[in-house]
Amino acid sequence: MILVTGGAGFIGANFILQWLAHRDEAVVNLDALTYAGNPENLRSVEKSDNYRFVHGDITDADLLQQVFARYRPRAVIHFAAESHVDRSIHGPEAFVHTNVTGTQRLLDAARRHWQHLDGHDRETFRFVHVSTDEVYGTLGPDDPPFRETTPYAPNSPYAASKAGSDHLVRAYFHTYGLPVLTTNCSNNYGPFQFPEKLIPLVIANALAGKRLPIYGDGRQVRDWLYVEDHCRAIERVLKRGRVGETYNIGGWNEMANIDIVRKICAVLDRWAPLADTPLKHPETGVAIGHYADLIAFVADRPGHDRRYAIDARKIETELGWTPEETFDTGIGKTVKWYLDNRGWVARVQDGSYREWIAQHYNPS
Ligand code: NAD
Numbered sequence: 573m574i575l576v577t578g579g580a581g582f583i584g585a586n587f588i589l590q591w592l593a594h595r596d597e598a599v600v601n602l603d604a605l606t607y608a609g610n611p612e613n614l615r616s617v618e619k620s621d622n623y624r625f626v627h628g629d630i631t632d633a634d635l636l637q638q639v640f641a642r643y644r645p646r647a648v649i650h651f652a653a654e655s656h657v658d659r660s661i662h663g664p665e666a667f668v669h670t671n672v673t674g675t676q677r678l679l680d681a682a683r684r685h686w687q688h689l690d691g692h693d694r695e696t697f698r699f700v701h702v703s704t705d706e707v708y709g710t711l712g713p714d715d716p717p718f719r720e721t722t723p724y725a726p727n728s729p730y731a732a733s734k735a736g737s738d739h740l741v742r743a744y745f746h747t748y749g750l751p752v753l754t755t756n757c758s759n760n761y762g763p764f765q766f767p768e769k770l771i772p773l774v775i776a777n778a779l780a781g782k783r784l785p786i787y788g789d790g791r792q793v794r795d796w797l798y799v800e801d802h803c804r805a806i807e808r809v810l811k812r813g814r815v816g817e818t819y820n821i822g823g824w825n826e827m828a829n830i831d832i833v834r835k836i837c838a839v840l841d842r843w844a845p846l847a848d849t850p851l852k853h854p855e856t857g858v859a860i861g862h863y864a865d866l867i868a869f870v871a872d873r874p875g876h877d878r879r880y881a882i883d884a885r886k887i888e889t890e891l892g893w894t895p896e897e898t899f900d901t902g903i904g905k906t907v908k909w910y911l912d913n914r915g916w917v918a919r920v921q922d923g924s925y926r927e928w929i930a931q932h933y934n935p936s
Contacts, residue, residue, distance in 0.1 A: 573598045575645035577630055577678065578652030580605060582765045583702070585613035587649065587803040588623070598622040600643045602636075604629040605933060608655065610925050612916065613764045627933045630674035636681035647698040647810055648682050650675065653737075656768055657706075657730045661874060664729035671733035672740070675701070679744045679752075686750060699752045700810050701741040705795070705820065706731035707756060710877035717795075717881035718756070720818045727875050738818075745816045753813040755806060757821040758882045761902065762799030763909040767917055770829060771903075774836050775910045776917050778863040779844060781851035784837075788872030790830030793879040797823035798902030801895040808893045819891070822882025825899045830867075835899075837863035839907045 574591075578584040579601030588599050598621070603609045605627060617623045624643070628635045630652050652674065654660065654667045679699070686697045708718040709725030724739075726732040744750040761771040774784050805821045813819060827835075840863045853860050860866060887893050897905070910917060919925040 573600060573643050573645050574647045574649060575600050575602060575639065575643060576649045576651065577602050578609070578650070579603055580609035580611050580613060581651060581655070582608070582613075582762075582769075583760055583799055583802060584651035585610075585764050586762060586799045587651070587806060588614060589617060590800060590803045591807070592617050592620060592622055596622065598624065600624040600626060600639065600645065602626045602628055602630065602639055603652065605929050606654070607926075608766050610764070610766075610920065611929065611932070612919070612925055630678045631669060633677050633681065636677060637684070640681050640685040644685070646693065646696065647700065648678070649700045649702065649806060649810065650678060651702050652678075653734065655730070656766075657728045658768075658873065660728055660730035660733070664733070667729050667733040668736070671730075672736040675737035676740050679740060679750065683744060683748050683750050697751055698810055698815070699741070699744075699750060700806060700813075701737065701752060701754045702806060703738050703754055703756045704731065704734050705756050705758045705822070705880050705882050706877070707735040707738055708880070711879040711881055713879065715879075715881075717822075717883040718820060719883045720756075720820055720886055727877055751815040753809050753815060754818040755809055755821050756818060756882075757802050757805070758795035758797050758823065758880060760797055760799045760802050762906050763913070764916075765799070767920060770832065771836065771906060772910060772917070774833050775840070775907060776921065778837060778840050778866060779911075779914070781854060781860075782866065783854055783868040784833055784863075784866045785868055785870045786830055786833060787870060787876060790833070790869065791828045792876060793826050793828050793881070795822045795880055795882045796825050796827060796832070796899055796902075797821065797895060798897035798905070801897055801902075804896070805887060805893045808891045809887070812891045814890070819887040820882050820884055821887055821893075822884045823895045823897075823899070824882075824884065826879075826881050827899065833867060834864055835903060836907060837867075839903060843907060844911060
């Protein structure tokens with residue numbers, strides 16, 4: 573049995589689906605079902621004997637103790653976090669509470685559990701902490717990509733809170749010997765991503781004929797990785813990673829935001845032709861010829877990092893992981909998923925996914 577935190581969110585759900593598809597080992601998913609948690613993501617496995625769900629918060633120390641005592645996991649994969657940079661700018665406190673305090677309480681519960689294990693179980697226990705490349709700050713155009721040795725320089729409250737959690741994970745290894753591993757990954761994209769993040773937002777807005785907002789000049793560069801490649805990397809780190817180490821994970825795929833948006837628009841022009849469903853520009857009312865006509869530049873995000881890039885050589889050479897998708901194949905799969913799952917997007921956007929959660933998980 574492994575314990576996954578935040579498994580109802582974007583990456584956690586993809587991880588659980590992938591895990592259960594090819595492994596016969598149970599998963600217990602501990603998730604608070606914040607706005608970003610959507611159990612519909614796991615509907616296909618919810619009746620599986622290998623899947624358990626605990627509705628709860630990683631800051632709840634008593635609950636954590638009960639979860640460890642009841643399920644006795646051999647490993648923890650820690651995804652649960654507040655994850656959206658814009659939300660962290662408007663309300664940093666929740667980020668410190670979940671990402672820093674929550675991670676510390678989870679580490680503490682894991683440490684107590686691990687200290688009571690014997691022999692082989694104690695030796696093989698692992699705590700994998702899933703983190704971000706944003707902890708390293710921003711790069712100039714000619715700087716080399718982030719390595720595991722790059723000093724931390726977080727610039728947003730989100731990045732600072734994740735940096736704090738990374739340091740706590742490190743400290744629990746050096747102070748208590750807890751067998752931890754940390755991964756720092758670049759921007760993910762793929763199925764089940766909440767449509768507040770760039771790629772699903774652009775797909776959903778384009779299909780609805782809404783503006784495609786681009787911060788500043790759109791030349792901010794990010795490395796992009798298809799979510800299933802990230803999940804395979806995490807599994808590899810769990811299986812073969814060296815305890816106490818950190819591993820950078822990335823797709824060697826640096827792209828400017830504006831180029832990502834143009835690419836998505838080009839895919840949509842082919843797969844959801846405007847000839848079939850004509851759209852009018854929301855401001856001018858004139859029929860648009862291409863989805864890219866909806867692009868609108870908006871005021872930049874404060875403190876917006878200019879460039880992130882990941883040097884993934886350590887995980888590639890040490891653990892033999894490489895991404896399977898190129899950006900073209902990954903974005904193709906992603907756009908197709910959003911076209912095939914418009915109901916999922918609609919339920920997230922109109923808030924009805926919360927009603928289902930309220931009925932099932934918060935009975936009054
Ligand atoms: P997400 O926002 O989609 O999902 C977060 C999940 O955590 C949700 O299900 C939410 O309900 C749950 N959660 C939040 N607070 C909680 C709490 N206090 N207790 C229990 N559960 C809680 O996030 P994501 O994009 O899937 O990211 C998952 C992890 O990967 C995060 O730690 C994030 O920092 C990291 N990461 C994300 C990316 C990316 O591009 N999305 C890249 C690198 C690293």
